[in-house]
Amino acid sequence: MDSIYRDEIIEHYKHPRNFGTLDEPDVHVEANNPLCGDKLSMDLKLHDGVVQDVRFHGRGCAISQASASMLTEQMVGARLEDLARTTRDDVLDNLGIEVSYARIKCATLSLGLLRLALVEAGLSLSDYLKEDDEA
Amino acid sequence: MVTNIANETTEHNSKVSTAEIAASDPRNIVAPPAPSATTPEQGDVAVDWEKVRGDFPILRRTLHDKRLVFLDSTATSQKPMLVLDAMDDYYRTTNANIHRGVYELSEVATDRYEKARARIGRFINAKSSREIIYTRNATEAINLVAHSWARTNLKPGDGVLLSKMEHHSNLVPWHMLAAERGITLRFLDVDYDGMLVLDRLDEQLEGVKLVSVTHMSNVLGTINPVEEIIPRSHAAGALVMLDAAQSVPHLPVDVQALDVDFLAFSGHKMCGPTGIGVLYGMRELLEAMPPFLGGGDMISTVTLEGFTPNQLPWKFEAGTPAIAEAIGLGAAVDYLSSIGMSNIHRHEQELTVYALERILPMRGVRVYGPPAENKGGVVSFEIEGVHPHDIATILDGEGICIRAGHHCCQPLMHHLDVPALARASFYLYTTREDVDALVEGIVKVQEIFGV
Numbered sequence: 001m002d003s004i005y006r007d008e009i010i011e012h013y014k015h016p017r018n019f020g021t022l023d024e025p026d027v028h029v030e031a032n033n034p035l036c037g038d039k040l041s042m043d044l045k046l047h048d049g050v051v052q053d054v055r056f057h058g059r060g061c062a063i064s065q066a067s068a069s070m071l072t073e074q075m076v077g078a079r080l081e082d083l084a085r086t087t088r089d090d091v092l093d094n095l096g097i098e099v100s101y102a103r104i105k106c107a108t109l110s111l112g113l114l115r116l117a118l119v120e121a122g123l124s125l126s127d128y129l130k131e132d133d134e135a
Numbered sequence: 136m137v138t139n140i141a142n143e144t145t146e147h148n149s150k151v152s153t154a155e156i157a158a159s160d161p162r163n164i165v166a167p168p169a170p171s172a173t174t175p176e177q178g179d180v181a182v183d184w185e186k187v188r189g190d191f192p193i194l195r196r197t198l199h200d201k202r203l204v205f206l207d208s209t210a211t212s213q214k215p216m217l218v219l220d221a222m223d224d225y226y227r228t229t230n231a232n233i234h235r236g237v238y239e240l241s242e243v244a245t246d247r248y249e250k251a252r253a254r255i256g257r258f259i260n261a262k263s264s265r266e267i268i269y270t271r272n273a274t275e276a277i278n279l280v281a282h283s284w285a286r287t288n289l290k291p292g293d294g295v296l297l298s299k300m301e302h303h304s305n306l307v308p309w310h311m312l313a314a315e316r317g318i319t320l321r322f323l324d325v326d327y328d329g330m331l332v333l334d335r336l337d338e339q340l341e342g343v344k345l346v347s348v349t350h351m352s353n354v355l356g357t358i359n360p361v362e363e364i365i366p367r368s369h370a371a372g373a374l375v376m377l378d379a380a381q382s383v384p385h386l387p388v389d390v391q392a393l394d395v396d397f398l399a400f401s402g403h404k405m406c407g408p409t410g411i412g413v414l415y416g417m418r419e420l421l422e423a424m425p426p427f428l429g430g431g432d433m434i435s436t437v438t439l440e441g442f443t444p445n446q447l448p449w450k451f452e453a454g455t456p457a458i459a460e461a462i463g464l465g466a467a468v469d470y471l472s473s474i475g476m477s478n479i480h481r482h483e484q485e486l487t488v489y490a491l492e493r494i495l496p497m498r499g500v501r502v503y504g505p506p507a508e509n510k511g512g513v514v515s516f517e518i519e520g521v522h523p524h525d526i527a528t529i530l531d532g533e534g535i536c537i538r539a540g541h542h543c544c545q546p547l548m549h550h551l552d553v554p555a556l557a558r559a560s561f562y563l564y565t566t567r568e569d570v571d572a573l574v575e576g577i578v579k580v581q582e583i584f585g586v
Contacts, residue, residue, distance in 0.1 A: 005529065005583050014585075038522075038554060059554050061522035062584075106524060 004097040005062065012066035017073050020055045029116040033109050038064055042072075042113040046121060051075045051083070056113070061106050063099065068110035070094040075114070084118050084128035086111060088135055111135040182478050188564045190215040190470075201534025204572045209353050209381060209513055209560035210538055211403045214467075218406055221466035222459045233458055234432055234449070248458050251465025252448070258468040259398070260389040261415055265447040268414040268421070269456055273380040274304040276399035276414035277347070279451060280376055281308035283424045284397075285345065291317030294343035296373070298323035298331055298359075299550050300352045303543045305378045309347070323348065325550055329355035329504040333363065340371035347375075350382035350398075354542045354558065355504035356487070356513025358386070365394055374420070380404055385483060385511050385562070387476040390415055402460065407467035411460035414451070421447050428453035471563075479563045483512030486561045490514050490570045499586055500577060503556060512561030518577060520586035523557040529583060530576045537573070 025043035032039045040058035044051055054075045056068045071091060075083060091111045092099060099107045112135040115125055188194055191213045196203055205213060225247065231240040233248050249264070256264040270276040289295070295309050299322050313320055321339050324332040329352065340346070346368040351358050361377060368375045376397035382388055383398075384405035390398055397420070402411040416424075426433050426444050430453035435443040444450045471479065487507045491514065494500055499519035504510055518526055523539035530537055538558045541548045548554065559573055 005525070010584060059522075061524040063525070100528075103524070103528065 004099065004103075006097065009062055009066045009095065009097065012069040013062040016056075016065055016069040018055050018069065018076075019057065021057050022053060022055050025055075027117045027120045029113055029120055031109060031113045031116060033060070033064065033105050038106070038109065040064065040068060040109055040113055042068075042110075042117055044075075044117055044121070046080070049080050051078050051080070056110065060109065061103075063095070063103055063106040064109045067091055067095055067107050068113070071110045071114060080118055080121055080123055081128070083114060084123050084125055086114060087129070087133050091135075108135040182474055182482065184482060184563070184566065187474060188566065190217070191564050192216055192219070194564060198534040198536070199532055202572070204533075204535040204569045206559040206561065206565070206569060206573060207536045207538050208384075208404070208562035208565070209558065211409070212384065212406050212562055213564060214408065214463075215406055215470050217470045218408065218463045218466045222408060222463040225459045225462050230459075232455055244458060247462050247465075248456070251461045254465045255413060255468050256415075258472060259383060259415060260391050262391060263418060266390075266415055266418050266421065268416065268448045268451045269461055270399075270412045270414050270451075271410055271457070272401040272403070272412035273378060273399040274401075274412075276397075276412055277305055277376070277378065278308045279414050279427045280347075280397050280399075280416075281312050283427045283451075284420065285312055285318070286316065287423075287425055289316060289318050289344055292319060292342070294319045294321055294341075296321045296323065296339055296343045296346045296348075296368075298348045299325045300329070300331070300355065300357065300544065300547045301347075301349055302353055302378065302380070303545070304380075305347055305349060306546065325547065328506075328509075329357045330509065331357070331359050331364075333360070333367075336364070336367055337371065340368060340373055343368075343371065343373045345376065346373050347378070349378040349380075350388070351379075351385065351511050352504075352544075352547075353381050353513070354515055354544050354547055354556065356510035356515070356560075357505050358382070358510055361393060361395070369394070381511065384471075385476075386480050396420060402464040402467065405464075405467055406470055407464035408457075408460045410457045411464045413464075418447065421451070426453070427451050430454045432456070474563060480511070482563060483561045483565070484508075486565055486567065486570060487512050487514065489567055490559070490561075490573070493570065493574045494577070497574070497577060499581060503551060503553075512565065513558065514560070515556045515558045517553065517556060518580055518584075518586070521580055521584045523555040525584070526557045526577075526580050529580045530573070533572065533576045533579065535572055535576050 022043035022045055026046045027044040030041040038060040040056055040060060043055045045053040054072045056072055088108055088111060091108055095107060115135055119125060193213050194203055229240060229244050231244045233245040235241060252267050253264040256267045261267055270279060295318055297309060297320060309320055312318055326332050348359060350361055365375045374396040377395050379388060379398045379400045383400040396417050398415040400413055403409040433445050433450055433453040435445045484507060491507055495502060501517045503515045527537055527539035540555050542558060
């Protein structure tokens with residue numbers, strides 16, 4: 001049971017990558033987890049459909065913070081079209097743990113933010129994803 | 136058609152007599168509970184709390200191979216064997232729709248359903264069982280008052296006084312009514328210790344027609360001074376409703392002594408099943424209110440042109456009700472009475488004192504809410520550097536069930552400036568061993584997070 005709090009998760013929680021905000025971001029989005037009231041925001045700098053820089057901000061549990069930290073690591077330098085194919089399973093694989101039903105929303109909060117950001121950047125997600133991949 | 140109406144009238148008359156004769160009718164009464172205390176409701180009687188714990192079969196199971204430590208009774212309580220048996224017996228031996236059949240089974244089912252109402256009425260010392268309206272839960276009871284009483288009696292600009300510590304169930308119905316009818320909502324403040332601030336009560340009561348506040352906070356455990364709020368509200372011409380979802384399960388509550396106008400509570404938080412709750416209302420108020428939901432059972436006569444509502448309490452009970460659940464709640468109040476509400480309250484306060492003695496000195500742990508003497512068995516806390524959801528997940532691995540989150544009180548969380556809290560809550564089956572397990576669990580959380 002405690003194995004979900006493996007060292008890498010705790011390390012990302014205590015020292016999240018890309019944590020903070022960007023001055024004059026091209027995209028700024030916010031999302032919350034109604035289950036616990038946690039809020040996260042995400043800022044992106046874009047150039048030619050590629051993520052130049054990203055920051056996320058907000059309070060949350062170890063699962064949501066580590067998930068956002070790991071996801072943003074993969075975003076820098078990535079094409080928006082490729083990011084639009086990120087699935088819920090990709091995010092869970094990043095974490096590398098068995099996430100219980102009650103905590104899935106924590107794990108996928110950052111994916112929800114990424115998708116909001118992509119829509120904000122003008123992408124139509126249905127071109128890239130199956131309908132049932134909820135975040 | 137005429138015959139139908141005649142049947143309804145006869146049946147309706149027999150219903151009245153069923154409720155009133157119920158107490159003297161010995162048929163098919165569920166066996167009374169084996170008392171765990173020898174003389175209930177006496178303050179200093181020794182209760183065998185280990186025996187009480189044994190009355191709850193679920194507490195014998197394990198969770199993740201550990202002893203089950205259930206510390207989330209504020210969300211819902213566990214059920215004693217007596218309640219499970221009463222419901223099981225009803226379905227096995229007596230199941231039939233009530234208030235309808237003229238056959239024996241239906242009469243016995245009706246009898247059990249109405250006797251449960253009478254016992255629930257006595258449990259909170261209502262003058263009459265007609266003042267006990269079965270609902271699905273406290274939320275529905277509050278909505279009933281918002282729909283039926285408030286829509287009839289409030290006009291635009293009238294005030295409803297709530298507090299900043301209300302559960303969403305005592306906020307959202309009023310938000311909805313404010314949007315629809317233009318009533319004004321006001322809020323009693325909550326101080327740093329989690330106590331209601333009554334300094335400006337008289338001023339806040341101006342133009343207020345209804346005060347609706349929680350008797351006991353589900354987040355902080357605060358027991359609010361309703362003995363003071365009720366007379367002051369009445370003096371200002373306002374009625375008072377108490378959200379008693381947390382108080383009726385844990386404290387002796389006497390609606391006549393309180394002189395409260397409406398009181399709402401849920402069965403599942405007081406050893407009863409889900410799906411059954413109660414609205415208590417003073418008879419004159421209920422008599423004057425229009426029905427809530429329309430349908431079968433709540434009518435006296437129906438024609439193509441209209442209907443005449445049934446008498447109390449059935450006027451507010453449309454459709455086939457939760458029969459087994461009402462019988463289960465009747466068994467639950469028998470069970471709680473056999474132990475004594477004063478004993479239960481004292482047991483929980485002793486546990487709270489013990490829990491605070493152990494938790495307050497812990498490094499990096501912050502407890503919210505008033506001191507033990509002003510609250511029930513609720514300990515809400517934070518561990519520095521750890522999100523409450525992570526606390527709850529790690530404790531779950533230790534067999535400990537606590538709640539983490541906003542506890543359906545987002546305005547209060549905002550007021551306290553915390554995104555979420557961890558909450559341990561106690562009931563009659565909670566032991567010191569459970570509190571010890573919680574303390575060990577907190578240490579384990581701190582070890583895993585290196586804080």
